[in-house]
Amino acid sequence: MDYLPLFFRLQGRSLLLIGGGEVALRKARLLVRAGARVEVVAHELHPELQQLLDDHQGQWLAREFLSEHLDGQALVIAATDDRTFNRRVYEEAVARQLAINVVDDPALCTFVFPAILDRSPLVIGISSSGKAPVLARLLRAKLETWIPSRYSDLGQLAGRFREAVKQRFGSINRRRKFWEDTFSGTIAERVFSGQMQEAEKLLQEQLDKADEETGVGEVYLVGAGPGDPELLTFKALRLMQQADVVLYDRLVSAEVLDLCRRDAEMIYVGKKRDHHSLPQEGINRLLVDKARAGHRVVRLKGGDPFVFGRGGEELEELKGAGIPFQVVPGITAANACSAYAGIPLTHRDYAQSVKLVTGQLKNRTSELNFEEMADPNQTLVFYMGLHTLELIVQGLLEKGKPATTRIALVSQGSTPQQRVITGTLETIVAQQQEAQLPAPALIIVGEVVELQPRLAWFNTNY
Template structure:
């Protein structure tokens, strides 16, 4: 470790900043945010820096640097392009035992500025010791997206209750358990949702119960997307990593499931054609039972939970048992798979509307309104229709859809073994008999399918043409 990470309290502390340009301005902004009183010495001070100093009771001096300026200073920053001057400032600061930072010159620094993620009062610093500042900034950018800004509010409410918690729980371990349940549970989620007053009330109620082991359970209904873990939302990932129990479907990919909290109990409740591991009523009962035990339960579904996912039925059960829940939407398969196949669902030259339809027919018959599905200038996407493709195709043609309408099957969309089979409404069932693409798969019907050859971008097209004959292709 080249540098020990430390946080300076600079409120009303005097800091010397040598330099008056844009680099000095960036450092001055940080110093002023930390509450420091900044003195700038330079031959010329840019207007924006001068305005900043005026707004924060800072001082600007036009002239030459001299060692006497170090008197009474807590920190020194040299932001000049004069190497000899920077070396002199470094020497003087070391002689006075004052921490010194020379911008872009780690050899002359006794401290460095980290890349900062500011969620005040929570502040995170990332440093490469000056060896790779761009990498530190890239890491900061990642953390900025992973850590909601509302974490600052969470820290503030925790601070306001700190003394009460300390009085209520005598042991450090009791306090630790209590705060873990607060900072990762329902109270935190209310803060993240902007319901600060509700969170404060709930925290007070929890504290009054004086039972750090007790916590109200909650269910997170999460859309896991089509399979590619990078398509998860940030909120989905955060809640998945808090789960005590995860109930997951067959359509949830292994890569997505692997992002759940490592020590969570994983329960498979998936349904496949003619094989339901757990009936829907059993899933509902599991959600209720685990939540009533005070656990954080993730109900993880492929795609989006409100699009042919029966998420609404599960929430009705939770509501009937007064169990709190949240819903995190996911990228539905129609959107993701068509995108990865290079098939826009809408296009001003081909389709001005799109319909999502379940192709899972009861008793191999259908009560779909096919007259609505054969309208021109629209795209129809069938979920769960691979095994009823011949019936769907014949019914659409019977109700007036031209047999030469372009159509496609996207199998295992967004995954590394995604395959796309293209043809027409009349030929697609026969092509599928040869290709035998596997579920999960979507059927897309409409003129937009013709764009696949030109817009396909995901995968090895040349290899695909060798794998699947005739009009089939793999992306």
């Protein structure tokens, strides 16, 4: 982040605005809405700005800017078209450790004005760090259509009941659950339809009959997909942002994790070959323990939880312990990596079936049915097989797969680091020894790989 988003409380505080034109007027309108007392230094003043100052106890100083004008100010805004003068103001403000914004000059700003969506007390600020303000305004316009103005009424209602809810529930998790039910149920719908008295009555009734006991929580087994956060499902995102606890794997990308609720307890339970941060039995127990403590737990898995993700084992443990759960499918690596690499898994001219296979071979020996895999007109997809690539190739060749069979390695598929190499069973081991593609990687075997050079579309500049 170039800037840390912050919200200033400005009611009754003095702010210095240098410049009296139309740009200064736009800034002043925002400042007085936040309750600030605005002092303007300028030789001339826009008539509307003069009226704004008169209406909100502001002050116009019709003279040259002096250093002492900075005394006692909470913020400084320079809105002139003289960059040399603006730099002087910037340097003097920074020397006094005052926050300053020089309009339309990000290099001379210690804070920026975001595009604002006002649903007070809910306020959303959108910033491009001064690089693309029009883009920020366009995004705000989209949010204006998605977030009804009645959200302001909902926020005001919550504010009136906030202390009562805090007194009613000693547990922060129970308070959070109460508010989430309120904001997503009948009460919110009453607010959105303008029935404020009915909404307030329902909220009081819900508070009166609510049980302080937390009870058993719930576990959500969520597929995080291959790494691109835009490939998450809506349901996955919603549950991630509700969860009190998140248990996540090594293959869950940082961008996906960043979408989880900020104050959730984040627990890494990832596995690498020959190294597990927590044994599977320990993960199972942890899911049960956290749910029994009343938490909503997201078990976040790369790809899909039921495709080589041990999701079934974890659900068996939860079922036996009487813990309620839900499963949210994710886009598995076979689908994502093949699509992003430009390799269709099926094609009527090349392959009529797909076989998903784990390449994680115990003790480096294989119990895989290579004879069945040697059948033509199918696509083979090996997960977690990069370190056993030579054994996989050898097994296929020994069972009669032609040495000219096409094969692709897709490393870190669907991410900006994606790399793809293609070859044949005869050449691919040597190619990988030279390329040294890193894990995680997917191995795709079949004639569909022939299409990759023509259909490749994502991150091809490597």
